[in-house]
Amino acid sequence: MKAAHDTYAPSKRWRLPTFGHFATLLGAVIVATAFLVAVFAPYLTPHDPFAQDLNLRLIPPIWMEGSQATHLLGTDQIGRDYLSRLIYGTRISVLIGVLTVVTSGIIGITLGILGGFYGGRIDAVVMFVITCRLSIPLILVALTVVALVGSSLTVVILTLGLLLWERFAVVARTTTMQVRNLDYIAAAQAAGASRAHILLREVLPNIANHLVVVATLEMALAILLEAALSFLGLGVPQPLPSWGLMIAEAKEYMFFSPWVIVAPGVALFILVLGINLLGDGLRDMLRADLRQWRS
Numbered sequence: 001m002k003a004a005h006d007t008y009a010p011s012k013r014w015r016l017p018t019f020g021h022f023a024t025l026l027g028a029v030i031v032a033t034a035f036l037v038a039v040f041a042p043y044l045t046p047h048d049p050f051a052q053d054l055n056l057r058l059i060p061p062i063w064m065e066g067s068q069a070t071h072l073l074g075t076d077q078i079g080r081d082y083l084s085r086l087i088y089g090t091r092i093s094v095l096i097g098v099l100t101v102v103t104s105g106i107i108g109i110t111l112g113i114l115g116g117f118y119g120g121r122i123d124a125v126v127m128f129v130i131t132c133r134l135s136i137p138l139i140l141v142a143l144t145v146v147a148l149v150g151s152s153l154t155v156v157i158l159t160l161g162l163l164l165w166e167r168f169a170v171v172a173r174t175t176t177m178q179v180r181n182l183d184y185i186a187a188a189q190a191a192g193a194s195r196a197h198i199l200l201r202e203v204l205p206n207i208a209n210h211l212v213v214v215a216t217l218e219m220a221l222a223i224l225l226e227a228a229l230s231f232l233g234l235g236v237p238q239p240l241p242s243w244g245l246m247i248a249e250a251k252e253y254m255f256f257s258p259w260v261i262v263a264p265g266v267a268l269f270i271l272v273l274g275i276n277l278l279g280d281g282l283r284d285m286l287r288a289d290l291r292q293w294r295s
């Protein structure tokens with residue numbers, strides 16, 4: 001029996017990767033590349049992304065006639081190097097995505113864990129707050145706040161962070177209710193651990209894998225919302241190279257110089273696609289681990 005087991009075991013270990021594995025790997029590569037570009041943006045840009053030269057305005061990319069080798073993706077309507085602005089735009093998008101997730105995660109996870117662990121009136125209050133948040137039109141509130149307070153990178157991050165926490169709260173509340181009666185929680189209570197210790201050292205680490213999936217989805221949503229706000233002129237202010245702002249500035253030239261609107265649009269699409277692919281892969285792996293644990 002042992003020999004038979006050893007004979008057939010490798011066939012289970014060396015199965016061909018599925019499409020989901022390739023998609024998850026592709027998403028991880030895209031996200032990792034975007035983070036590296038964001039971190040090392042000052043060393044990757046061939047030109048100053050803010051330098052203007054009207055004599056070099058709307059130079060086409062390197063594969064089109066009339067291009068210049070020093071401007072691989074051409075220049076925009078006021079002569080700024082487009083590749084440099086795209087690279088710095090990656091930094092803006094990643095920064096907004098990460099800080100928005102951190103802000104909304106702190107709010108949502110705190111509310112969700114408290115409601116799910118204590119239950120009763122505390123949970124009722126948490127559910128009421130979540131319901132109130134879900135009844136608020138996200139885009140309209142973001143537009144109103146930015147229009148009243150003024151557009152800046154800090155305002156955009158705080159506005160999105162204060163509006164995108166409900167998924168964290170719902171997932172944290174549900175998963176906390178699933179683990180609060182497990183044996184290791186009872187053992188910690190019996191050992192005299194404080195409530196803060198139980199919540200931070202016992203509950204939070206055991207629901208963190210679910211929250212990571214939510215974080216990827218919220219990061220993609222935050223990047224898209226920032227691009228939408230910037231496109232409407234109420235997001236990241238000029239001259240910061242936000243991809244949404246670059247698309248807004250290029251819409252008047254899209255029929256004559258289409259690369260000025262295609263380049264930031266494609267960059268935005270690839271980054272959001274990579275984050276969503278990574279999030280879907282993490283979700284599938286989480287479900288597989290959960291089924292294996294239950295079996």
